[in-house]
Amino acid sequence: MSEIWQVDQLIPGGDGMARLADGRVGFVAGAFPGDRVKVGRVAEHKSWVRAEEWSLHEPSPARVSPPCALAGECGGCEWMALSRTAQIVGKSSLVRQALRRTGGLTDLPETVPVRTAGGDLGYRNRLRLHVDASGHLGLFARGSHRLVEIPACPVSDPRITEVLTRLRQLATPSVLARWQEIEIRVAPLGPPVSLWMLPRHERAPSAEESALAKRLAQEWQVVEAGASGEDQRWPLPGGVELWVPPGGFVQVNWSVDTALVEALMAGVKERGIESFVELYAGSGNFTLPLLRAGLRGVAVEHAGASIRAARRAARAQQLSDDVFVSGDAARELRRRAKPAPDLVLLDPPRDGARDVVPALLAASPRWVAFCACDPVTLARDVKSLSKAYALDSVVAFDMFPHTHHVETLLWLRQRS
Ligand SMILES: C[S@@+](CC[C@H](N)C(=O)[O-])C[C@H]1O[C@@H](n2cnc3c(N)ncnc32)[C@H](O)[C@@H]1O
Incomplete structure (x- = not known):
């Protein structure tokens, strides 16, 4: 099959949808309304067809240049190449x-x-990163568990990117691999930066891993999963604080x-x-x-x-x-x-x-x-x-x- 589909709608789940000549609907992950896409391999069903392989034949006028170099790869922001109005x-x-x-x-x-x-950038106050067994730090690609290393995250608070950079300076990948997930969270009323770290194994930390955890704790609050730490605080309407x-x-x-x-x-x-x-x-x-x-x-x-x-x-x-x-x-x-x-x-x-x-x-x-x-x-x-x-x-x-x-x-x- 090699056909041109006209995508005209977004559906829950975020995929693009086209109405096909035979009355069925076609789903295209990653396509936007206004795109004309050239469809290769498909998965077919009685009432729908899913494009498994496709390329952009003619881009939608609502497409923009995404503000992150990894937008097409990282699974975090799958609509970044779509204008804000169209989003x-x-x-x-x-x-x-x-x-x-x-x-x-x-x-x-x-x-x-x-x-x-x-704003539409810098808005995230927390980012949960995956760490692979080799100590690479990043987010998963769309619809997969393949890790995409991210040097920075433009939709996160800039302090989160600063922590990411600093983490890579302070830790070798082999030591970072002690953890499988690290959540970096920033809060306006303090503590300003908190790291929540989920260990990969139950074993006690090595001397090198403990030394890193202590070094990190000199700069931010660092808490391993299961341990307690100080509550972070945010202002809420009505003059109350969330802890x-x-x-x-x-x-x-x-x-x-x-x-x-x-x-x-x-x-x-x-x-x-x-x-x-x-x-x-x-x-x-x-x-x-x-x-x-x-x-x-x-x-x-x-x-x-x-x-x-x-x-x-x-x-x-x-x-x-x-x-x-x-x-x-x-x-x-x-x-x-x-x-x-x-x-x-x-x-x-x-x-x-x-x-x-x-x-x-x-x-x-x-x-x-x-x-x-x-x-x-x-x-x-x-x-x-x-x-x-x-x-x-x-x-x-x-x-x-x-x-x-x-x-x-x-x-x-x-x-x-
Ligand atoms: C989307 S969060 C909302 C939390 C809160 N309303 C807020 O705005 O911060 C959903 C919450 O439901 C809790 N939760 C999930 N399943 C639950 C259950 N079966 N019974 C009670 N709480 C549950 C989670 O721990 C989480 O804190």
Whole structure:
């Protein structure tokens, strides 16, 4: 097969899609709307065809020169060669497609708004690097476990690139190979730089490896997985601070996170909400502003270290620390469903909150707010609530510029 396809759409997952002459759709990983691509080897299915080999026949006018030399190779930013305007249009369409096709929603706005905040470069406050067995440090190539060494990362805070450079100066690859992952995280309220390092083996460190860890600790906070360290701190709307332990979850993009938390708080105020159960709470990114605004509630999170940091932050800021509960989201919601809170707020990981749906229906809150980083699993969960809940509003947030990833804040109201 050697055909020219006209790509006209981006689909959830980030690939380009073309409509083929035989009525099927064609998927092209790495192609953008407006591209004409010459397709070689394909994988075929009754209703779709996937291009396994393709080349660019005529580039889309929305293509730009990417601001990173490794954009085509590193799996981190697969939309970097697409203009920012086209990225935003693409994200709006991904969220709408998922909610319509998978979620079965028919009352969607014509265009799902996408909020941006801050810059599209230097936005990442954390970067988790892989280290291979030879001590090379980098990110995986798209759709593979092949390591791409990165000298710098333009979408990360410049201090992260400085740490990368310094790490390579201080450590030989054979010593770096002690670890399989290193997360570099920077925080505005300190400690300014923290390294979380996951060892490759269980064995005790060699003298050389211990010496390196000590040397690194002279410059930054350095914590091996399983050990504890000082919480890093970020400012949140409402004048509260978020405290996050080494290795604990924190949103990647602080300007956009701030816009997201502000949007949630505005939604809570608009709807006159006074009580909440929050699931997947992390270290209290939403909980602490909710408490500061005077709401009553419970926040559930299964990572013990995150919950302990949330409690420390609450105590230090004269807020109630017994709000934070360590446990599984579905199990805790079943236990805490009565009396029904005004709001159940969920911010699940990528695979969604399928397990929580029965307990959510039993709890029967007036409002449900989902914050989700995968539009397809969000749509699946919304669909399973749709007999009892209707769409109230949906806004997307460009938390991850230059990638196909998008965060969505979606409100559901109980049907009367
Ligand atoms: C996307 S993060 C959101 C955290 C927080 N809302 C924030 O904005 O920082 C999802 C969180 O859910 C937690 N988690 C995952 N599965 C869980 C479960 N079954 N029960 C409770 N928490 C869970 C993870 O540890 C992680 O902290």
